[in-house]
Amino acid sequence: MNSQTITKSDQKISDIDSYMSSVGAKARRAAREISAASTETKNRALIVIAESLLETEDFLKSENAKDIAQGRKNGLSQALLDRLELTSERISGMAEGLRQIAALADPVGEITDLKYQPSGIQVGQMRVAFGVIGIIYESRPNVTADAAGLCLKSGNACILRGGSEALLSNLAIAKCVHHGLIKAGLSPDVVQVLETTDRNAVGRLITMPEYVDIIVPRGGKGLIERVSNEATVPVIKHLDGICHVYIDRFADKEKAVNIAFNSKTQRYGTCNTMETLLVHQQVAALILPVLGDLFKKEGVELRGCARSCEILKAISPAQDEDWEIEYLAPILSIRVVESFEQAIDHIEAHGSHHTDTIVTENITRARDFIRQVDSSSVMVNASTRFADGFEYGLGAEIGISTDKLHVRGPVGLEGLTTKKYVVFGDGHIRT
């Protein structure tokens, strides 16, 4: 088995185009079935999949071991091998995630804003599934269960394309998913995991609007840029997070220190981690030294503007590009700003419109920041690390959208649905 053409039931998938068309056609048929499935049927499938994952732990681990052995042979880094591994804890985690999705309210079929109009017709909007969702992701096999669960509950069929290094693990998880679908009386085609790692399969997946309604890429910048540039299907993008904490002149010192420290150090590798700290000039000398000591103790490298370098010792001068890097590492850029307006200008000019927070006790500043900063999450006196579907009460998330169209910020079940207008009349005609 090589990484270019993985076998399907030990037979080569030689014709990727016709394979993908067949997967697409099956998904399109299954979409109609799952969109009309009852809440109870969908929940039953989710629960059986969760049970099945726990029951087949040994099989999952042995298939996963083969992926890991192959990965080691291919020279994958230890970090990637760690992400790839399916431990008992991670398998329980997948099962628990599916049970949580089963416990969420069904978004499909909800009718809102049903109102009588002057003509006498009653008009409202019904939440409905998209149809078929294609999800492209990297390395971590537990995404297979999460994504399958979210699509299933939101009434969508899905086509999943995981990382090539996790193929056998993903296919093993797919077996559990199919078992659950069948037990609930649903077609196994509701969730299809691609049985090939051929890169051309991705190229086809994102250019078949006749079968696929939206694409959700989850992974590094390279993947997302490729998908965005080549797709002819709408894409819900999850781009980088260059997140800011702005410590205002009217900030409470303790809150400012806690929020800035937490936003940077609670986890380094996440998109909602702070990458740049902005501090108002009137409080910089008071707050930066305290933060500098804390960051130093934590091993965070600091890069600052000229004024930060005057105030702090353990800091190096920031280069222009430092304001636009998503470090995803224990590195932080710091800039002292002259005014509230300069802070907002900096965020708008250099940020990625992901998550930005102001620390202030002044309600006018808070209201202006919330209104003026054009990011998917705008916060007052809270750590940027809260930008997350679970923390926002969505119950689960497929990612964090940096797009403006359709869905912005954490994407949960509702983000995977759309709405149609419903009209009730009693023989009404237009005059």
Added chain:
Amino acid sequence: MNSQTITKSDQKISDIDSYMSSVGAKARRAAREISAASTETKNRALIVIAESLLETEDFLKSENAKDIAQGRKNGLSQALLDRLELTSERISGMAEGLRQIAALADPVGEITDLKYQPSGIQVGQMRVAFGVIGIIYESRPNVTADAAGLCLKSGNACILRGGSEALLSNLAIAKCVHHGLIKAGLSPDVVQVLETTDRNAVGRLITMPEYVDIIVPRGGKGLIERVSNEATVPVIKHLDGICHVYIDRFADKEKAVNIAFNSKTQRYGTCNTMETLLVHQQVAALILPVLGDLFKKEGVELRGCARSCEILKAISPAQDEDWEIEYLAPILSIRVVESFEQAIDHIEAHGSHHTDTIVTENITRARDFIRQVDSSSVMVNASTRFADGFEYGLGAEIGISTDKLHVRGPVGLEGLTTKKYVVFGDGHIRT
């Protein structure tokens, strides 16, 4: 002045790329201003624009007369010349439309679903403008005022590109718009009408995501397909309407006849006009003859399946392609179906997912139809002609979206906005 390179202030726009970049950069700057403008400022601008249109009626008409003279020289059809004409009535209509937009509630800044989460943070969503909207439309100059008004009220800057045959009329309307913006203390760059009819300007407009956030094409299928294929900016599409009326076995005869007749004949050229009538076999012999007579009197040409041809006399056999044509004319295709399921299968296979209605007194059929038909508007016992922003209570519309992503069906002020998450804490950090 020729139709390829219209002059800007009598100077040739020789470099379209740099002209478009300059327009884009101005729009981007203006977008920040208009997104933060108060409701009162925006309403004031709308009212002054309306007044200005009425006051400059003579100028509008004289500029319009030049477009019409040029159009006649270029051999435009009488129908196109009619659409192009700015009469006193149409000018009053534009002014009245702007006053109606001023009277609508401001969608920008509305915060919904603000809820405390277990961590103690308060999370909600704020409705915000997109930024810059590009609108590409054909012939009718009154779209210039409508589109400007909708974008202005929804807090967006816009770049308008009307039909080349209406350039002088559109620029004259733009003068009134700029007058109103300036009077209200806003930048005239909030609404820019392109001063060139060079086709390359459209090519550039739809491929500059750095300046333009979404594109709304309004026009024929050719325009919309070109824009969809070439755009690198998200597009809110308005495709064709192959709308169905399905007369169920449990239909009330009188309602069925009224709805089918109204859906076809109230206006022929609109996208929500019925193009195919489906009739359940058990009521076909009862209802079709009545409808056949009515349509005959109205001069509607009928094309039917074999069974309709047995029941009706003044009908010709339908070809396969008849089920997928948007006639936009007094032509109707008719099919007798064996069952409710076959009706839905027909709509899903041949329709354009625009607007479809069932006529039935049976609540189970009504619920199933509403749930199963995947169209932007799904109706029970109402004419398809109701699919319209005004009839739905949106107050105004920029078009009817046949996209699933973001906005589906009539697009009003809300469809021209998006949402961001807002989070309020009191020093909250994540643990």
